[in-house]
Amino acid sequence: MAANILVVEDEPAIQELLSFNLQQAGHHTLNATSAEQAFGLLRNTLPDLILLDWMLPGVSGIEFARRLKADAYTKTIPIIMLTARGEEQDKIVGFDTGADDYITKPFSPRELMARIKAVLRRRAPQMTDDPAETGGLRLDPASHRVTADGKAVELGPTEFRLLHFLMTHTERVHSRSQLLDQVWGNQVFVEDRTVDVHIRRLRRALEETGHEHLIQTVRGSGYRFSEHE
Amino acid sequence: MAANILVVEDEPAIQELLSFNLQQAGHHTLNATSAEQAFGLLRNTLPDLILLDWMLPGVSGIEFARRLKADAYTKTIPIIMLTARGEEQDKIVGFDTGADDYITKPFSPRELMARIKAVLRRRAPQMTDDPAETGGLRLDPASHRVTADGKAVELGPTEFRLLHFLMTHTERVHSRSQLLDQVWGNQVFVEDRTVDVHIRRLRRALEETGHEHLIQTVRGSGYRFSEHE
DNA sequence: CGGAAATATTACAGCATGGTGACAAGGATG
DNA sequence: CATCCTTGTCACCATGCTGTAATATTTCCG
Numbered sequence: 001m002a003a004n005i006l007v008v009e010d011e012p013a014i015q016e017l018l019s020f021n022l023q024q025a026g027h028h029t030l031n032a033t034s035a036e037q038a039f040g041l042l043r044n045t046l047p048d049l050i051l052l053d054w055m056l057p058g059v060s061g062i063e064f065a066r067r068l069k070a071d072a073y074t075k076t077i078p079i080i081m082l083t084a085r086g087e088e089q090d091k092i093v094g095f096d097t098g099a100d101d102y103i104t105k106p107f108s109p110r111e112l113m114a115r116i117k118a119v120l121r122r123r124a125p126q127m128t129d130d131p132a133e134t135g136g137l138r139l140d141p142a143s144h145r146v147t148a149d150g151k152a153v154e155l156g157p158t159e160f161r162l163l164h165f166l167m168t169h170t171e172r173v174h175s176r177s178q179l180l181d182q183v184w185g186n187q188v189f190v191e192d193r194t195v196d197v198h199i200r201r202l203r204r205a206l207e208e209t210g211h212e213h214l215i216q217t218v219r220g221s222g223y224r225f226s227e228h229e
Numbered sequence: 230m231a232a233n234i235l236v237v238e239d240e241p242a243i244q245e246l247l248s249f250n251l252q253q254a255g256h257h258t259l260n261a262t263s264a265e266q267a268f269g270l271l272r273n274t275l276p277d278l279i280l281l282d283w284m285l286p287g288v289s290g291i292e293f294a295r296r297l298k299a300d301a302y303t304k305t306i307p308i309i310m311l312t313a314r315g316e317e318q319d320k321i322v323g324f325d326t327g328a329d330d331y332i333t334k335p336f337s338p339r340e341l342m343a344r345i346k347a348v349l350r351r352r353a354p355q356m357t358d359d360p361a362e363t364g365g366l367r368l369d370p371a372s373h374r375v376t377a378d379g380k381a382v383e384l385g386p387t388e389f390r391l392l393h394f395l396m397t398h399t400e401r402v403h404s405r406s407q408l409l410d411q412v413w414g415n416q417v418f419v420e421d422r423t424v425d426v427h428i429r430r431l432r433r434a435l436e437e438t439g440h441e442h443l444i445q446t447v448r449g450s451g452y453r454f455s456e457h458e
Numbered sequence: 459c460g461g462a463a464a465t466a467t468t469a470c471a472g473c474a475t476g477g478t479g480a481c482a483a484g485g486a487t488g
Numbered sequence: 489c490a491t492c493c494t495t496g497t498c499a500c501c502a503t504g505c506t507g508t509a510a511t512a513t514t515t516c517c518g
Contacts, residue, residue, distance in 0.1 A: 017298060026407070143455065144402040144447045152458065156505055157449035194507055196465065201505095219464065219515070385494060423496055425476065448475070448504070 003048040003120060003127045006030045008038045008064065009082065010056055018051060018112075025113055035059035042074060046186060048127055049120060052099075054083035069098035073186075078123045080115060125168035126182075132167040135214050135227040137206075139167055148209035158183070159202045166215070166225035175222040199223055232277035232349060235259040237267045237293065238311070239285055247280060250338040251345075255358075264288035271303060278349060281328075283312035294328055307348045311336075361396040364443050364456040366435075368396055377438035387412070388431045395444070395454035404451040428452055 005022055009015045010033045019029045030047060032038035035056055050068070054061045061081065068074040081099040100119050103112060120127045129141040137153075139146045141164065146153040155163065162183050166174070174182070176192040184190055203212040216224045234251055238244045239262045248258045259276060261267035264285055279297070283290045290310065297303040307329040329348050332341060360369040366382075368375045370393065375382040384392065391412050395403070403411070405421040413419055428444060435441040445453045 020298060142402070143400045143453060144450055158506075190506095191508065193465090193509090197467085197507075200467065217465070387495075419495095420497065422476085422498090426478085426496075428476095429478065446476070 002026050002028070003124075004028045004030065004045065005116070006032065006038060006041060006047040006050045008032045008035065008050065008056065008061065009053045010034060011053075014053075014082075021112065022116075025116075035061070035064040038064065046074065046077060048077070048124060049116065050077055050079045051116075052079055052081055054081055065099055076123075078119045080119060126161075126164045132164065134167055134170055134225070135211065136209075137163075137167065137211060137214065139164055148206065148211045151209055153205055153208065155205050156201065158198055159205060162198055163202055166223070170225045170227070173218045173221045173224045178222065195223075232345075233257045233259065234345070235261065235267060235270065235276040235279045237261045237264065237279065237285065237290065238282045239263060240282075243282075243311075246338075247341075250341065254342055254345075256345075264290070264293040267293065271297075275303065275306060277306070278345065279306055279308045280345075281308055281310055283310055309344060309348060361393065363396055363399055363454070364440065365438075366392075366396065366440055366443065368393055377435065377440045380438055382434055382437065384434050385430065387427055388434060391427055392431055395452070399454045399456070402447045402450045402453045407451065424452075 005027050007015060007018050007022070007029055009018060009031075012033075015031060015033065019031060022029050030041050030045070032041055035058060038050075052061045052065060056064065065079050065081070068077065068079065075098070078100040079098065080101045080103060083102070083104055100123070101115050103115055117128060121130070125132075126141075131138060131140040131142070133139075136149050137146065138148075139160075144160070146155055146160070146163065162179070165179070165183050176195040179195050180188065180190055180192070199215060199217075203215050206212040206214065213229075214225055214227065216226055216229065218224050234256050236244060236247050236251070236258055238247060238260075241262075244260060244262065248260060251258050259270050261270055264287060267279075281290045281294060285293065288296075294308050294310070297306065297308065309330045309332060310328040312331070312333055330344050332344055358370045360367060360371070362368075365378050366375065367377075368389075373389065375384055375389065375392065391408070394408070394412050405424040408424050409417065409419055409421070428446075432441040432444050435443065442458070443454055443456065445455055445458070447453050
């Protein structure tokens with residue numbers, strides 16, 4: 001868990017309710033009461049998910065979502081729409097703007113949490129605390145442990161995050177800059193080549209148990225985590 | 230157990246019934262017959278849980294709950310709602326205000342106690358008086374005693390609470406700020422590094438019997454209680 | 459085969475992080 | 489009032505982690 005979630009909601013009571021429940025679940029929250037304020041916050045940090053009220057004073061929620069999806073920097077951020085109206089028509093329009101999910105008031109906190117987890121699982125599996133298990137490796141985010149065939153693997157913080165991302169996005173090539181974005185964060189300025197070094201460190205740690213073949217180089221493209229070959 | 234429970238209920242008969250059962254179960258009770266009176270009591274002490282009647286003269290129970298959840302000082306207190314109406318609609322609104330559970334009159338004392346225990350366990354397992362036992366350590370909240378392989382361990386109050394929390398949430402990394410929230414309380418402002426010092430004090434106390442390995446550092450993340458390694 | 463481009467590997471300096479002991483303020487106790 | 493205990497903070501130190509650059513190796517292609 002531990003995602004940064006931006007809540008855009010003008011009604012203080014609901015704002016409070018949402019923030020409280022999110023924090024209870026271990027997330028960090030950013031709060032905005034209008035689309036304008038939200039844009040200001042987005043200039044500093046990009047959240048992992050946005051909870052967005054349908055109806056907002058000034059720029060409406062739906063217009064806000066449209067703008068986010070039009071901007072390359074923000075268009076990948078998952079959005080969950082909140083609305084008082086439960087009409088089918090609205091849902092369709094909501095999805096059209098790029099909302100990833102939809103929840104109608106009144107809702108139970110339990111349901112909201114379930115949807116958040118579902119969206120994060122789809123868009124950013126490494127953000128949840130579900131254990132990942134592939135090719136003899138097991139990585140448990142909750143206890144922050146990695147084992148290879150049952151034996152403990154020692155990793156530094158960056159290698160841990162790197163492996164976590166790779167294990168939740170297997171059988172896929174990731175370029176160095178994609179890895180920097182996903183593992184380091186999209187605002188960090190670091191040499192592309194630095195990725196090579198951390199891949200090296202990760203491989204060395206996996207050599208202990210002979211699992212280094214899981215981390216594969218794709219010449220000209222990047223790296224891949226794969227069970228095959 | 231031994232939690233402080235605030236009962237907000239205007240009907241004397243039910244008030245009496247609740248208080249009696251709660252005290253029977255070893256809890257301390259505070260009584261209020263209206264939301265106004267309850268607010269007065271909250272200025273002095275924050276209870277561990279609130280039993281709240283849905284219908285109250287003056288400010289209604291649901292409005293009372295909403296206000297509690299809007300205040301940073303009280304918003305973390307679990308609330309169990311009492312209502313005569315068993316309609317589904319009510320339940321949904323109840324959860325919206327942040328009530329943690331729901332019970333409809335008439336109810337059996339047995340059921341009520343079970344729900345109270347469940348809520349306390351969910352919100353703060355270390356608040357129940359179930360003894361915790363792991364890796365040779367035994368911590369008994371009721372007698373406020375800790376033993377390591379049968380030998381007594383001397384701990385200060387903070388170290389006791391810290392160990393209690395860790396033993397009820399093992400095999401999991403806790404960041405310093407999570408520990409501050411859970412062990413110190415979320416209204417305290419204390420340096421993150423203070424946690425280190427108390428971890429040190431806890432470890433030193435456990436060194437006497439060679440159990441200090443149970444408290445593990447996860448560099449860059451926090452601390453963990455674990456039997457392994 | 460020769461050479462260029464891409465990747466692997468190593469070394470290292472700077473920085474971040476956690477461990478530790480000391481200490482003063484505050485509270486409880488007698 | 490004196491004393492003891494607890495608590496939070498700080499300063500200092502040791503260690504681990506990180507990014508970069510320099511060097512070695514591999515791969516690809518004419």
